[in-house]
Amino acid sequence: MSTKKRLGNWLIIAGLAVTIAGCKDLKLVTKTENTYTPANYQGSQQDTLNSAKTHWNEFFKDPYLISLVDTALKNNQELNIMMQEITIAKAEVRAKKGEFLxxxxxxxxxxxxxxxxxxxxxxxxxxxxxxxxxxxxxxxxxxxxxxxxxxxxDIWRKLRNSRDAAANRYLASVEGKNFMVTRLVSEIANSYYELVALDNKLEILNQTIEIQSNALQIVKMQKVAGMVSELAVKKFEAEVLKNQSHMYYIRQSIIEAENKINFLVGRFPQPVQRNSKNFTDLVPDTIYSGIPSQLLQNRPDIRKAELELVATKFDLKAARADFYPxxxxxxxxxxxxxxxxxxxxxxxxxxxxxxxxxxAPLINRNAIKAKYFSANAKQIQAAYNYEKTILNGYIEVTNTLSMISNLKKSYDLKTQQVQALTQSITISTNLFSNARADYMEVLMTQRDAVESKFELIEMKQQQLSSWISMYQALGGGWK
CATH class of the missing domain: 2.20.200.10 (Outer membrane efflux proteins (OEP))
Structure with missing residues (x-):
């Protein structure tokens, strides 16, 4: 063998040795994800029954709401945009597969x-x-x-690791779509009950205006009889005008709530069919929280974070293979x-x-090192994000469980308050007609009654909202 050939062979061997040995000098900060969850939710008993497994068209009973959700899942533009993101991620997997063939x-x-x-x-x-x-x-x-x-x-599995990273990102994009579905179902349900609540507020306001208009006529008659002054007439008249003005504010809110739903279902403004009767009598079905570990399987955002973490691990392996021949x-x-x-x-x-x-890379490997350390940092970042998503899911469920319990107790007391104030309207009106009560007592009683009825409706809306939020927090609505 000539001296020139020997020199060339030695250079090749030396280059490979330097390349492989150089990898040993790369020190990484490692991070192992913590997937621990408590045995049960704070303040609740351990129970494996989980409402997240219930399909959304069985969880909700209102046929108008079910129809709206069904339409949204077909026409919502944001959801359709996400579907194209899934197609893009799938094409990326196909491209990565072709690289090692x-x-x-x-x-x-x-x-x-x-x-x-x-x-x-x-x-x-x-x-x-x-x-x-x-x-x-x-x-x-x-x-x-x-x-x-x-x-x-593909000696060092660099291309196959890149393919596996792309495959996990594709699966993560599917879970991202599922998470969007849960939020869309929840948002439509909340908007629907907000609209129904506004209908009930408008009905209460119309009833109140009718009562106050009748009281105004009584005050006018008493003024003619010299029993009250013009001040009492003006006070009653102002109260009627105030509520009539507020009525248009509620009507505007109804239009905006309808159009919010129309936007979510992907259609131009039109009336939204709904059932607004007996709103305050609605009682949400019992919701079962299951155990915290079930969140890892049921919540799409946690599954998405897990898949993204797996993808970054494959990226790190692929980046390390860049140092090899x-x-x-x-x-x-x-x-x-x-x-x-x-x-x-x-x-x-x-x-x-x-x-x-x-x-094989021999000299000036800074770009390869930078890519390697970047992949390592992204893997650690994804591990923390995975842990954060699990913690956030647990806290969301715990907070909503507490809210459901406290709202139920508060609603029962608010119902008693409304009943007492509703009876006091009749009592104060009768006393005022017999000159045994001041007109301000009548006005204040009517005002308190209206406010308490509005608060009762808002509390019922919050009850339904927390019930819906619990379903979403458990990971329901996408299956």
């Missing part, structure tokens, strides 16, 4: 070449012949038909001639090649 290309080409007489090639053509009695044609055409193939051997095989075969008739003459017109390249 052999590729082949068909080559067909033709051209014409005229060289100068007093050039090296021109002089050679002039002094030689293709065959006895046949000179080189001028200009000379060139035609080629062949197949070229290349294949990077890569082996690429190339080959090609075909026919090449300056005339079509010579294509069939083999092996004279047959061409082929085969080669293998072993390439």
């Amino acid at each position: 052999p590729s082949a290309n068909l080559q067909v080409g033709a051209g014409v070449d005229k060289v100068g007489r007093y050039t090296r090639n021109g002089a050679l053509e002039a002094n030689n012949q293709i065959a006895p009695g046949k000179e080189f044609p001028e200009p000379m055409s060139d035609m080629i038909v062949g197949v070229n193939a290349s294949w990077e051997i 890569s082996l690429r095989l190339t080959a090609g075969a075909g026919f090449n001639a300056f005339n079509v008739q010579y294509f069939i003459k083999a092996p004279q017109s047959l061409i082929y090649n085969i080669a293998g390249d072993l390439v």
Whole structure:
């Protein structure tokens, strides 16, 4: 073996040794995700029954609400945009799969070449012949038909790790869509009951205006009889006008609530069908929280965070493989001639090649190191994000459980308050008619009654909202 060949071999071996040894100097900060969850939710008993497993069209009973959710899942623009994100992620997986498979290309080409007489090639053509009695044609055409193939051997699983990272990101995008579905179902349900609550407020206000208008007539009659002054008349009249003005505010709120729902279901403004009767009598079904560990399977945002963490682990492995040598095989075969008739003459017109390249980074590997450390930081970041998402899910369920319990107790007391104030309206009106109560007592009683009824409706809306939020917090609504 010549000295030149020996030197070349030693350089190759030294380069590979430096590359592999250099990886040992890379110190990483490691982070193992903590998936611990308590045995049960704070303030609740351990029970494996979980309402998240209930399909949304069984969880909700109102047929108008079910119809709205069903339409939204088909037409909501934001959800359809997310579906395209899933398609993009799926295409990325397909692209990554193709990178570690052999590729082949068909080559067909033709051209014409005229060289100068007093050039090296021109002089050679002039002094030689293709065959006895046949000179080189001028200009000379060139035609080629062949197949070229290349294949990077995935020795260190770099390409397959990149494929697996893309596959997990695709699955994460699916979970992202599922999480969007849970939020969409919850938002439509909350908006629907907000609209129903506004209808009930408007009805209460109309009833109150009617009562106050009747009281105003009584006050006017008493003024004529000299029992009260003009001040009492104006006070009652102002109260009626105030409530009539507030009525238009509620009507505007109803229009905005309807159009919010219309936007979510992907349609232009139109009346929203709903059932507004007996709103305050609605009692949400019992909701079962299950155990905290079930959140890891039921909540799409937790599943998404987990898959993104797995993807970053594959990214880190792929980034580490950049320090190692890569082996690429190339080959090609075909026919090449300056005339079509010579294509069939083999092996004279047959061409082929085969080669293998072993390439390893040797000097100035800062870019590779930066990519490696970046992948490591992203993996640690994803681990913390996964833990944060689990913690957030547990706290959301705990808070909502407490809210459901406290709202029920508060609603029972508020109902008693409304009943007492409703009775006091009749009592104060009768006393005032018999001159045994001041007109301000009547006004204040009516005002307190209206406010308490509004508060009762708002509390019922909060009850339903917490019931819906609990369903979402448990991971229901996307299956």
